[in-house]
Amino acid sequence: MPKVKVARKSTAIDMTAMCDVAFLLLTFFILTAKPRVEDPVPVDVPGSVKEIPIPDDNLAVITVGSGKAFFSVEGNDVRRQVLQQMGEKYGQQFTPEEYARFEVLPVFGVPIGNLKQFLNMDAEQRKGYQQPGIPRDSVSDELFNWIRESRIAAKALHNQELRVSIKGDSKEEYPVVKDVVAILQRQKVNKFSLITTLRGASK
Amino acid sequence: MAELDTSGGGGKKGGKVRSKKASTRVDLTAMVDLAFLLITFFMLTTTLSKPKAMDIAMPDKDEKQEQQLDVAASRTMTLLLGKDDKLMWYIGEPGKSAPEVEGYGKTGLRQTLLDKSKEVQEKTGKYMFVIIKPSDRSVYKNMVDALDEIAITNIQSYGIVDISPVEVDLLKKENLY
Numbered sequence: 001m002p003k004v005k006v007a008r009k010s011t012a013i014d015m016t017a018m019c020d021v022a023f024l025l026l027t028f029f030i031l032t033a034k035p036r037v038e039d040p041v042p043v044d045v046p047g048s049v050k051e052i053p054i055p056d057d058n059l060a061v062i063t064v065g066s067g068k069a070f071f072s073v074e075g076n077d078v079r080r081q082v083l084q085q086m087g088e089k090y091g092q093q094f095t096p097e098e099y100a101r102f103e104v105l106p107v108f109g110v111p112i113g114n115l116k117q118f119l120n121m122d123a124e125q126r127k128g129y130q131q132p133g134i135p136r137d138s139v140s141d142e143l144f145n146w147i148r149e150s151r152i153a154a155k156a157l158h159n160q161e162l163r164v165s166i167k168g169d170s171k172e173e174y175p176v177v178k179d180v181v182a183i184l185q186r187q188k189v190n191k192f193s194l195i196t197t198l199r200g201a202s203k
Numbered sequence: 204m205a206e207l208d209t210s211g212g213g214g215k216k217g218g219k220v221r222s223k224k225a226s227t228r229v230d231l232t233a234m235v236d237l238a239f240l241l242i243t244f245f246m247l248t249t250t251l252s253k254p255k256a257m258d259i260a261m262p263d264k265d266e267k268q269e270q271q272l273d274v275a276a277s278r279t280m281t282l283l284l285g286k287d288d289k290l291m292w293y294i295g296e297p298g299k300s301a302p303e304v305e306g307y308g309k310t311g312l313r314q315t316l317l318d319k320s321k322e323v324q325e326k327t328g329k330y331m332f333v334i335i336k337p338s339d340r341s342v343y344k345n346m347v348d349a350l351d352e353i354a355i356t357n358i359q360s361y362g363i364v365d366i367s368p369v370e371v372d373l374l375k376k377e378n379l380y
Contacts, residue, residue, distance in 0.1 A: 012230075015230075015231035015232060015234075015235050016231065018231075018235050019231045019234055019235050019238065022235050022238035022239055022242060023238050025238075025242050026238050026241050026242050026245070029241075029242060029245035029246055029249060030241075030245060032249065033245055033248065033249050034249075046343065046344040046347040046348065047347075047351075048255065048257050048347055048350075048351045048354075049351055049354060049355055050255060050256070050257045050351070050354055051255050052255060052256050052257070052258060053255060053256070054255065054256040064343070165256055168343040168347075169343065170342065170343060170344035170347075171342050171343075171344065172342060172343040172344075173339070173340075173341075173342060173343075174284070174337045174338070174339060174340075174341045174342060174343060174345070174346065175339050176343075177343050177346070178337075178339075178365075181261065184261075185261055185263075188263075190260055190261045190262070190263055191258065191259070191260045191261075192258075192259065192261075193256035193257060193258050193259070194256065194257045194259060194347060194350075195255070195256055195257075196255050196256065196257050196347060196351075197255060198255060
């Protein structure tokens with residue numbers, strides 16, 4: 001009897017389909033991922049059980065940490081508009097290049113007088129630069145006006161009421177938060193959000 | 204698992220000598236490995252770093268006193284947030300009932316809120332009103348924690364109000380300011 005030969009099968013699997021799927025998913029996640037905004041001061045967000053996700057657009061965030069306030073607003077068009085309005089208000093002229101730089105600036109905390117200088121720094125210099133925070137006093141009223149102008153810009157460009165949220169550090173003393181809340185209330189923003197993480201995740 | 208497919212063109216016998224057809228198949232294993240590693244990375248980073256928000260509404264400052272809803276003192280609970288993650292609470296008007304010192308969390312504030320809201324509900328037949336008064340010595344986390352406990356215990360009406368000097372004195376007495 002002749003031996004029955006078992007046909008030798010290759011152990012290699014066709015990976016093409018798997019590869020296709022993998023890269024499809026990869027592309028999806030890369031495109032939907034947002035670069036994490038580096039906070040200029042360490043901010044440890046307190047935990048909470050509330051699970052309302054914050055929206056991606058139409059949002060202004062006031063970051064509070066180390067006794068300083070920082071401001072950021074979503075949307076490149078809104079940012080450009082805000083800078084223009086603030087420039088007019090405080091008599092500052094910005095070049096087109098500075099507008100372009102401000103458009104991609106995620107978060108900042110410098111008085112408007114130093115903004116020009118801050119915009120002209122490169123990434124390395126900015127990292128080393130200690131941002132003094134946006135002045136909250138009622139004389140220059142800068143934080144008040146940043147929020148106000150952003151709300152006007154968001155209303156004009158997107159016809160939406162801007163959502164304001166406060167991102168505070170856990171260990172931040174309450175008076176600083178109280179200042180920010182008072183600034184919001186002065187312009188009749190009585191409803192705002194506090195940014196939190198899921199309880200337990202922060203510890 | 205490197206694989207070269209050399210079976211192609213095996214059927215022809217004799218004839219011309221043909222140059223061996225090189226397979227067009229590439230080993231995709233390493234590529235798939237890398238792709239899945241990156242997918243895992245992006246998946247974990249995107250879902251975990253999503254911050255959550257807590258909506259709060261502050262009372263309108265310009266509102267006239269007469270327009271405000273009068274809430275009976277007997278069903279008002281006031282939380283005074285002091286330093287060192289401690290708080291003080293009392294029911295009714297300041298100074299009339301002895302305040303108690305408590306910590307945040309499951310056994311402290313949450314239990315008190317649950318007990319008291321039940322008590323007030325039974326006594327007056329109406330819901331309890333909670334006023335949070337953070338002092339200048341408290342930190343931001345304390346306020347969020349207090350709001351959080353209120354959300355957990357399902358108390359519908361609450362407010363954040365500035366602290367008064369009388370209440371600061373109360374905190375001072377207990378060494379919480």
